[in-house]
Amino acid sequence: MTPAIELRATRRAFGSVVALDSVSLTIAPGEFFALLGPSGSGKTTCLRLIAGFDQPDSGAILLDGADVTNTPPFARNVNTVFQDYALFPHMTVAENVAYGLRVRGIARAERARQAGDMLDLVRLGEFGARRPHQLSGGQRQRVALARALINRPQVLLLDEPLGALDLKLREEMQVELKGLQQRLGITFVFVTHDQGEALSMADRVAVFSQGRIEQLDTPRELYNRPQTAFVASFVGSAxxxxxxxxxxxxxxxxxxxxxxxxxxxxxxxxxxxxxxxxxxxxxxxxxxxxxxxxxxxxxxxxxxxxxxxxxxxxxxxxxxxxxxxxxxxxxxxxxxxxxx
Amino acid sequence: MAGRAEFSLQGRQAFYFALLLAPPLLWLGIVYLGSLLTLLLQSFYAIDEFTARIVPEFTLATYRQLLTQPAHIDIIVRTLLMAVAVTLTAAVIAFPVALYMARYAGPRTKALFYVGVMLPMWTSYLVKVYAWRLILARQGIASWGFEHLGLMGALDQALAVPVVGGPSLASSYIGMFIVFVYMWLPFMILPLAAALERVPASLLQASADLGARPGQTFRNVVLPLALPGLAAGSIFTFSLTLGDYIIPSVVGAPGYFIGMMVYQQQGTAGNLPLAAAFSVVPIVLIGLYLMLAKRLGAFDAL
The missing domain is CATH 2.40.50.100 (RNA polymerase II/Efflux pump adaptor protein, barrel-sandwich hybrid domain)
Incomplete structure (x- = not known):
């Protein structure tokens, strides 16, 4: 089966700082995949490269078998949920969600219908007419999710999706994200520094440290069979x-x-x-x-x-x-x- | 309730608060708004045609005079058209400059650009206006440049256009327009750059991520979020052009502008009420402009 995402010896340096050091990685279609690591470990750089916001210095990125290394973000069938949600403040919630359809030239009525469905999916059906600043953090996060899903991407990227939420909401959203991923069957790749989040949601986890993948395994293996001192202490607090x-x-x-x-x-x-x-x-x-x-x-x-x-x-x-x-x-x- | 208690001021604290607030309030209230109100009041008086003295009685005669004499209407329309043209042109020139400053320039280049934009403002306004008269004069640098570029024909053609043309750039509305745009451009660039700098990079990435091409991102995200800055900048260029009397009297065709009319009526002509009525015109026009901008949603993103 063609992997949904493949990174081949991808390297990215910022000046003298090597953010990603020859990382290779394959993610299967429909997988819930976590990039776990402390800040500065290269996990976010990895996500940005997949999204197309940044280009690698060397190596290649393939989506569904096609080389997209130099493809701009708007031409990739990948959507992102941003850490700060990045909702457009001058648009209503419904307009935010429908944005991906609008730039593709879908007619207004059809846009409104699909945006409504998407908002229902994230249980925000009645909030379409509001502005993003009138919503709570958890609601904004769900709008960001609905907006990213409306284009039916092959891959959904999530950058610290739960980072800004309080503990209780975070646990609820973990369940919700996992359920959503299973229902939609698309590949989720999410970046987190929270090992609990990675272990509870992901099918497989890549643990990053200093621009490299320390270990790539299922949560159970990572926890029970850490291979390096870093993974042992970071993942299981062993x-x-x-x-x-x-x-x-x-x-x-x-x-x-x-x-x-x-x-x-x-x-x-x-x-x-x-x-x-x-x-x-x-x-x-x-x-x-x-x-x-x-x-x-x-x-x-x-x-x-x-x-x-x-x-x-x-x-x-x-x-x-x-x-x-x-x-x-x-x-x-x-x-x-x-x-x- | 706790929050409110923090702001309720009592006794001594209230006294100090009032003491601190008094000077700015006096300044704003008396020196600023007070003089503006007196000015407004003057416009409702009229001058006695025979004795040339101001009659301090309420009348709309001065406004009637302002709005019924074709020469006065000409002046208002001329000034308004110039202000609109200057504002639109300044916006078109300023936008790419501000966008580059805010989004693409590195820290050093950005600093250089800010200095470059503000440097002209540190020089005397009068010096610049007179310099422009020399630059635009018949034998000035501008026509020298056109001649050496082999574009004299184009310049002559532009100057041959009725109304905006004239014997030389320095004595045509085209020349006046160039000087206005030059003078007020920094006032458009700075608020625009500030507005563009406040747009988070993640919004542009989100737009691209959702499939928007760069042009679509510009139209759907950058432009709407820059509107408050565009509105602020255009209020500067619009009102500065409406009120200026030096540029039209040094450069350009002999037609009168509102500012010149105010200057003349309150000075040589001694018709203070008419001068006041003329100076109310820019206030009304800017008020209408702001209403229009608000209606169009320029302040929605604030």
Missing amino acids: NVVERAAAQKLTGQDRAFAIRPELIDLLAAGEPAADGYVQCAGEIVDVLYHGASSRLRVQVDERTTLAVARSESAGGGVQGFTTGSRVRLAWRPGHAVPLRD
Whole structure:
């Protein structure tokens, strides 16, 4: 099957800063794909190149098998939901949504009908006559979505689509976006710095760091099998144990990652389960989070491990106070070896 | 309620507030609006034809005189047409310049452009007007240039056009028009550039993203969002042209303009009421212009 999007060794530098360093990537039709990374990692540059707002210095971009590297944005069958929504302030909501049809010369009545349908799809049917500034953030975001979808693009690009929304609205929109993507069956590519968002919505995630893709995988693989220290700490907030410390703890000369909730916390004299890796340490601090608590335990002078302890399952953290000596243990299979 | 409490002023605070506000209010109220009202009032008096003294009684005689004498109507129409022509031309010339300054120029080029646009305003207005008279004179640089470019025929043809032509550029309406456009161009460029700079780049990208070609983006997004700047700039060029009396008296054909009429009526002719009535004309015209601009949606994007 022809990929919906293909990037071939795409490179883009701004002066001496390399924003995207020879990135190759294929995205299948109908996929919900996330570009995840901290700011400055190249994920937004990647999106802008796909949209056509920017051209790569070298490499090629293909949409549905056709080379569009030098095709201007208006000639690409791709639409974008902008981070600031970029709604036209001098047009009504309905005019905003119908804009893509208007520039294609569709008749006024037909435009109005389709814009109405689109607004119904995002549950804003009654807001067509308003101006964008009269809407809330969440409503504006849905208008931006309706506007981008009216041209029935092959690919919808979303730049930090939920970044400006508050937590509750963000969760609602996650569900809504996912549902919309499944109903329409078009390829969604979205940029985010929020790993939770990427994991919960995407079919596959490309984790960016310093202009390169660190790892490209399904959310489950990324979380359970991070390949690099960066992915382990950025995606799962896992503990990353450096090579030197790892050798002391496990005897193996390879860095590994271990997630806080997979570490058992034992009182100083308590025995660990058979075959578990063990070490001793001192509690640096204890943070209570309600459903769970999070402790940091210093196991040698350069390594501190975070340990999560569920309130319901393993009991609370009573008796574990800052400064007390404890033992940590984990199943060897839970430690994920990392690439250098 | 909490928000309102912050703004309610009491006692001492209110006193200081009033103290701070008094000078600007006095200035605006007395020096500015007060003198304008006196001027308006004057236009409702009339002059005694025999004694040439102002009769301080309410009458519409002066306005009747203003609006019934064909010579006066000529002056108003002439000034209005010039103001419209100057405004349209300035807008057409200023738009690409402002667009380049606001959207395409790098920081250094942009600074250079701003200085370039404002530099002429730092020179004396009179010097520039008289310089233009020399430039446009029969043996001036302009005709020298036309001659060496082999375009003397075109210049002669332009000057042969009835009404706007004349014996030389310096003594024709064409020359006057050129000087007006030159003088007021910065007043059009600056507000336009400011308006264009406020248009977020993402709006232009969104337009392109939705399939608009560059020309469509310009018509549908850039132009409507630049309208407030265009309106502000055109108010400058329009009102400055309506009120000016120096340019028409130094450069151009001998026909009178509103500003010259005001100058003459309040000076040599000593007809203060008629001068006042004439100066009300630009106020009314600009008021009508603003209403029209608002009707056309020029301020919708504000």
